[in-house]
Amino acid sequence: MSATQSNANSTHIWKFFRAGGFDQVRLESGADLMALDQLDQKLWVALACPTRGLEFDSKTLDLIDADKDGRIRAPDIIAATQWAGRCLQNPDELLKCSPSLSLSAFNDAIPEGKQLLSSARQILVNLGKKDATAITIDDTTDTTKIFAQTVFNGDGIVPADSAEDDAVKTVIGDVIACLGADTDRSGKPGVSQLRVDQFFLEAQAFTDWWKKAESDVSVFPLGDDTPAAYAAMKTVKAKIDDYFARCRLAAFDARALTAVNRQEAEYLALAAKDLTITASEIASFPLARIEAAKPLLLQDGLNPAWADAIGKFRALVLRPLLGEIPALPEADWAAITARFAGYESWFGAKAGAGVEKLGLQRVRQILSGNSREIITALIAKDKALEPEANSITAVDKLVRFHRDLYRLLNNFVSFQDFYRRREKAVFQLGTLYLDQRSCELCVRVDDAPKHAALAGLAKTFLAYCDLTRKSTGEKMTIAAAFTNGDSDNLMVGRNGIFYDRSGRDWDATITKIVDQPISIRQAFWAPYKKVVRIIEEQIAKRAAAADAASTEKLATAALSTEKAAVTGKAPDQKPKLDSGVIAALGVAAAGISGMIGGVVGAFLGLGLWMPLGVLGVLLLISGPSMVLAWLKLRQRNLGPILDANGWAVNARARINIPFGASLTNVAKLPPGTQRDLFDPFAEKKSPWKLWLLLFAMAGIAFGWWQGKFDQFLPSQLRSTTVLGANAPAYKPSVSNPGATNTAVGTGPPK
Numbered sequence: 001m002s003a004t005q006s007n008a009n010s011t012h013i014w015k016f017f018r019a020g021g022f023d024q025v026r027l028e029s030g031a032d033l034m035a036l037d038q039l040d041q042k043l044w045v046a047l048a049c050p051t052r053g054l055e056f057d058s059k060t061l062d063l064i065d066a067d068k069d070g071r072i073r074a075p076d077i078i079a080a081t082q083w084a085g086r087c088l089q090n091p092d093e094l095l096k097c098s099p100s101l102s103l104s105a106f107n108d109a110i111p112e113g114k115q116l117l118s119s120a121r122q123i124l125v126n127l128g129k130k131d132a133t134a135i136t137i138d139d140t141t142d143t144t145k146i147f148a149q150t151v152f153n154g155d156g157i158v159p160a161d162s163a164e165d166d167a168v169k170t171v172i173g174d175v176i177a178c179l180g181a182d183t184d185r186s187g188k189p190g191v192s193q194l195r196v197d198q199f200f201l202e203a204q205a206f207t208d209w210w211k212k213a214e215s216d217v218s219v220f221p222l223g224d225d226t227p228a229a230y231a232a233m234k235t236v237k238a239k240i241d242d243y244f245a246r247c248r249l250a251a252f253d254a255r256a257l258t259a260v261n262r263q264e265a266e267y268l269a270l271a272a273k274d275l276t277i278t279a280s281e282i283a284s285f286p287l288a289r290i291e292a293a294k295p296l297l298l299q300d301g302l303n304p305a306w307a308d309a310i311g312k313f314r315a316l317v318l319r320p321l322l323g324e325i326p327a328l329p330e331a332d333w334a335a336i337t338a339r340f341a342g343y344e345s346w347f348g349a350k351a352g353a354g355v356e357k358l359g360l361q362r363v364r365q366i367l368s369g370n371s372r373e374i375i376t377a378l379i380a381k382d383k384a385l386e387p388e389a390n391s392i393t394a395v396d397k398l399v400r401f402h403r404d405l406y407r408l409l410n411n412f413v414s415f416q417d418f419y420r421r422r423e424k425a426v427f428q429l430g431t432l433y434l435d436q437r438s439c440e441l442c443v444r445v446d447d448a449p450k451h452a453a454l455a456g457l458a459k460t461f462l463a464y465c466d467l468t469r470k471s472t473g474e475k476m477t478i479a480a481a482f483t484n485g486d487s488d489n490l491m492v493g494r495n496g497i498f499y500d501r502s503g504r505d506w507d508a509t510i511t512k513i514v515d516q517p518i519s520i521r522q523a524f525w526a527p528y529k530k531v532v533r534i535i536e537e538q539i540a541k542r543a544a545a546a547d548a549a550s551t552e553k554l555a556t557a558a559l560s561t562e563k564a565a566v567t568g569k570a571p572d573q574k575p576k577l578d579s580g581v582i583a584a585l586g587v588a589a590a591g592i593s594g595m596i597g598g599v600v601g602a603f604l605g606l607g608l609w610m611p612l613g614v615l616g617v618l619l620l621i622s623g624p625s626m627v628l629a630w631l632k633l634r635q636r637n638l639g640p641i642l643d644a645n646g647w648a649v650n651a652r653a654r655i656n657i658p659f660g661a662s663l664t665n666v667a668k669l670p671p672g673t674q675r676d677l678f679d680p681f682a683e684k685k686s687p688w689k690l691w692l693l694l695f696a697m698a699g700i701a702f703g704w705w706q707g708k709f710d711q712f713l714p715s716q717l718r719s720t721t722v723l724g725a726n727a728p729a730y731k732p733s734v735s736n737p738g739a740t741n742t743a744v745g746t747g748p749p750k
Helices: 030-034 057-065 074-086 090-097 109-124 137-141 165-180 193-214 223-252 254-260 264-271 304-322 331-340 342-346 353-358 360-368 370-385 386-409 416-420 450-459 518-565 578-632 637-642 657-661 685-707 719-726
Strands: 015-019 022-026 046-050 071-073 100-102 134-136 155-161 189-192 430-434 436-437 444-445 461-469 472-480 495-500 503-513 664-666
Touching: 015 416, 022 416, 030 074, 030 090, 057 074, 057 386, 071 074, 074 090, 090 386, 100 386, 109 134, 109 137, 109 386, 109 495, 134 137, 137 386, 155 370, 165 189, 165 193, 165 342, 165 353, 165 360, 165 370, 193 342, 193 353, 193 360, 193 370, 223 254, 223 304, 223 331, 223 342, 304 331, 331 342, 353 360, 360 436, 430 444, 430 461, 430 472, 430 503, 436 461, 436 472, 450 461, 450 472, 450 503, 450 637, 461 495, 472 503, 518 578, 657 664, 685 719
Parallel strands: none
Antiparallel strands: 015 022, 046 071, 100 134, 155 189, 430 436, 430 495, 436 664, 444 472, 461 472, 461 503, 495 503
């Protein structure tokens, strides 16, 4: 089917709604559905989707999939919609999405609709509901129940009870017994024309094969006992041939006698084992002791593993042909095999083995009658009802479209179900509960690495989870989109619970993560968390290094003490003071104090604008991370997630921040909840810490008031500048008493 025509040629007036950042068609009437072929496919949200992996009736999808390739495309959707609309008096019926279809809704004004109505009524009659005014999916699904009371149902298969003659019923049973059965729509075993033809071909070949034996007296040298005698001879033939060949070799060269009788070492190896007379090691040895030109002794000296087989050969072959003989010469053996040559040739050309179990007499009896013609006529009679029976299948198709088609359109032509949030879309498998969140955008995945390669373009945080149900052994993989909260506690190996659309619970374990920003809130705190993480790592490294150094010093001290004890000299315990280290520490302290003073001075200098300064610093730190996250969150797109599953999404189906927050719900206390803020296991607050802090602050304030820090502080923060003449460190200028105050020790050195 060709693509739909452009909107310029459309005669239908469409309505659109905006969601996900793009315009989507609104399907509100049967007229909208019947005009889908006029809607430009550039305005369809999807152009194709798979028939599996969706929360949708797979049988309905298979009925829509016209070419049976496992994919549904826009032309399939159009064809299904127009067919269903034609078969109903009012296409608005499709908007009801009901599993029950009223008989009055069938469009009996057209031949196809009239046939569907007739078939629907026949279904109800077959089910014992002849007075029903509506037909349901339950009525049409079970074809076995529908055709249970029918003899002929149009499938070209006839069960035994379709024949009136008992002899024909028996023949149908024979066909099934020999070649297997075809299953009739009623659920009964039956036969098709192909199976009947095969049976009679096999039967004719079987009788022709037997005619050859009946016309050739050499085929059965022992009459009816020939098959059993031949089987007994066939069992020992290879072993007897081997015996006489070895005897001829020994006659040719006496040096071969020891070799053809097996070496003594082989017997010694066998003697070390637990043996039985049927052991395979013994059976592989010669039938009897080998000597030049020696006949085969039939009683004494036989290989015990072959005693029973030779005994049966004597009873069924030698005794009837040669009488009681103590030994079998090679010439007599050759004569015996020649006697069975005709039977062997005939038996090797066996034909009609499929009917052999019936026996020659029964097969000839069947061929002599007219059962084949009668069964063929019954199959033709059944096949003549095929159109009516197919209409019964079409009724099931129409009832399913009545229930499912409109819902599929709202998940294909538009994504109304997904964006309106009234019910889940067909690609949403269920809800994942993990890390105090519930994620509703969960899609089935067959190959996580392959899916992630394309789904990563969706700019969405995805957690791939393996799902298992231990009670049933079922397994499945999903990709869950986290669109609210943060990713601090989302990592491979974390466990959660997944509830599918049927309410069944699955154990979920994260196996792979596609990391993307989740929220602006996460981006705001990300720089600080990164700094804290770096500090923690550095502290851990320094602590480890200090611990190693301390351990080394203790080991060195212990070694020095041990040497001193040996030499009698006391170790030098006076620490050496490194003046360079002290100087470096002083410079560092001065630098840090200067930096802190500069920052504090700058803030104090802002005056009333100080809060804006704090805000500016926060924006300076968190701003770039937030802007980057905002840009990525604006690019979140559903398309790559579905395309990786075989969809052909035709639009940029965005997942913006508000919509993403609705797809992933963060845990919140219910309204009206009463909270007890007392935590019996909270860390105990020690008052000495507060007193220590207050004491330190008081000491710093006193030192500043005394002017002890003035030499380290900028002029704006010195006590003499802030307190003026009231500062204890204040000293008036000698040359100019009214000049700016100076502090003790702040001037140039004398």
